[in-house]
Amino acid sequence: MKINENYLKLQDSYLFSTIARKVASYTAAHPERTVIRLGIGDVTRPLCPAVVRALEEASREMGTPEGFHGYGPEQGYDFLREAVALYYSSHGVTLSADEIYISDGAKSDLGNILDLFDADNRVLIPDPVYPVYVDTNIMAGREIVFLDANASNGFLPMPDDAVQADLIYLCSPNNPTGAVYNHAQLKAWVDYALQTGAVILFDAAYECFVGDGLPHSIFEIEGARGCAIEFCSLSKTAGFTGTRCGYTVVPHELRCAGVSLGSLWLRRQTTKFNGVPYIVQRGAAAVFSPEGRREIEENLRYYRDNARIMADVLREMGVWFTGGAYSPYLWLRCPRGLSSWEYFDQLLEQANVVGTPGAGFGRNGEGYFRLTAFGERGATVEAMERIRKMG
Numbered sequence: 063m064k065i066n067e068n069y070l071k072l073q074d075s076y077l078f079s080t081i082a083r084k085v086a087s088y089t090a091a092h093p094e095r096t097v098i099r100l101g102i103g104d105v106t107r108p109l110c111p112a113v114v115r116a117l118e119e120a121s122r123e124m125g126t127p128e129g130f131h132g133y134g135p136e137q138g139y140d141f142l143r144e145a146v147a148l149y150y151s152s153h154g155v156t157l158s159a160d161e162i163y164i165s166d167g168a169k170s171d172l173g174n175i176l177d178l179f180d181a182d183n184r185v186l187i188p189d190p191v192y193p194v195y196v197d198t199n200i201m202a203g204r205e206i207v208f209l210d211a212n213a214s215n216g217f218l219p220m221p222d223d224a225v226q227a228d229l230i231y232l233c234s235p236n237n238p239t240g241a242v243y244n245h246a247q248l249k250a251w252v253d254y255a256l257q258t259g260a261v262i263l264f265d266a267a268y269e270c271f272v273g274d275g276l277p278h279s280i281f282e283i284e285g286a287r288g289c290a291i292e293f294c295s296l297s298k299t300a301g302f303t304g305t306r307c308g309y310t311v312v313p314h315e316l317r318c319a320g321v322s323l324g325s326l327w328l329r330r331q332t333t334k335f336n337g338v339p340y341i342v343q344r345g346a347a348a349v350f351s352p353e354g355r356r357e358i359e360e361n362l363r364y365y366r367d368n369a370r371i372m373a374d375v376l377r378e379m380g381v382w383f384t385g386g387a388y389s390p391y392l393w394l395r396c397p398r399g400l401s402s403w404e405y406f407d408q409l410l411e412q413a414n415v416v417g418t419p420g421a422g423f424g425r426n427g428e429g430y431f432r433l434t435a436f437g438e439r440g441a442t443v444e445a446m447e448r449i450r451k452m453g
């Protein structure tokens with residue numbers, strides 16, 4: 063028996079597990095301290111009433127002979143696929159419901175989609191980046207080329223004709239930097255992918271934070287249907303981090319070597335996935351109802367206000383930062399020239415605040431630090447006060 067040795071090339075543990083371990087050992091040693099967590103991007107606002115009602119109703123339905131649902135369609139129920147398609151149309155994107163595949167979240171699909179592509183493909187990944195893109199490709203033994211995202215390109219790297227890649231990851235609004243591509247920049251990526259035959263894996267998990275006419279979806283860009291797959295999730299949009307529901311869009315036109323990627327994805331999902339629970343899909347569909355949209359918008363406003371409060375403190379402190387405007391993440395330069403992990407340790411020990419060290423997102427993240435605006439208001443204000451005092 064041989065194990066997949068690629069796993070041995072991974073760092074010891076997943077970034078957020080490392081942080082959780084460090085925080086757990088600190089709190090065990092100092093049980094009297096109140097630690098405020100602005101590290102992992104986990105939401106704090108409860109599910110909105112429209113979602114709760116739909117979950118309750120669907121649970122009751124499941125307890126009746128007429129309303130009981132066993133195995134569902136692996137790709138999701140039509141009622142949810144159609145609701146998602148309607149949501150896309152509000153951004154001017156026309157999708158057919160059967161191009162939308164319901165999943166238990168973007169993280170799983172971002173990893174699972176790689177089943178469709180040969181291990182010999184070369185992958186282009188911006189750095190810093192959500193660690194899932196890197197780790198899942200290391201697990202598959204794929205060659206990774208990193209693309210520098212830094213303060214000089216506004217953390218929005220553009221295509222480089224000298225770099226050849228088969229798969230390209232883009233995340234906008236970006237995790238961790240909060241940077242957002244505009245239409246012209248995304249068009250340049252789409253043109254590059256069409257020209258080189260690459261496939262763009264577009265992570266839109268934070269699209270609900272976009273404003274001012276910036277693109278919510280890569281499919282707002284002409285030509286994207288021929289070169290992109292989009293991943294999205296209700297985790298951040300509607301507080302589904304613990305409820306689990308997302309969706310992946312594979313357009314009909316998307317073909318590689320003459321094969322439809324949508325049919326390969328359906329084949330993969332029907333074999334390896336039994337779908338998202340009926341009850342959860344009913345809850346998810348309520349997110350797209352008029353009341354649901356109104357109610358989640360209130361929660362999003364709450365997080366945006368948190369981000370504004372945090373940004374004001376950083377500005378007063380004279381700390382350089384980006385993000386926070388169209389994203390729940392603020393990406394700041396560590397004060398006093400500290401490294402990311404040094405600042406992490408100091409913040410934890412001196413201010414009892416947890417953030418995410420930029421270095422955990424890649425080489426270019428060194429010297430930076432990520433704070434999330436998903437905290438509770440009181441805790442967020444208190445955390446920023448402690449950060450201000452620390453200087």
Ligand code: MLT
Pocket residue numbers: 101102103104169192237
């Ligand atoms: C993060 O903090 O980067 C995210 O919450 C992680 C995730 O969405 O999986």
